[in-house]
Amino acid sequence: MSNQNMNTVTLFALLLAETTLVQSADFKGAAEVLRQAAQVSPKPQPKNRDPHEQFRQKLVAFQAQSTNLAPALAAQQWLGLVEDFEKGVW
Secondary structure (H helix, E strand, O other): OOHHHHHHHHHHHHHHHHHHHHHHOOOOOHHHHHHHHHHOOOOOOOOOOOOOHHHHHHHHHHHHHHOOOOHHHHHHHHHHHHHHHHHOOO
């Protein structure tokens, strides 16, 4: 191996070692990472309210009441629920 090749290999090895040292300088260790994670306060999760929950409650109430209603009145209330749903009113 020539002297120039030996210098090139040595230079490459030094550059590789320097790159490794620079990258490892960012390593904080598990204890530091856990300490930082414990300091971060958890963000409250927004409640995903179901926009149709009130309408579902009306349907459950109708289901319970409809067995005791006259057929014409039950049909009228059912059609009222359908109209409310179509209008988006609940």
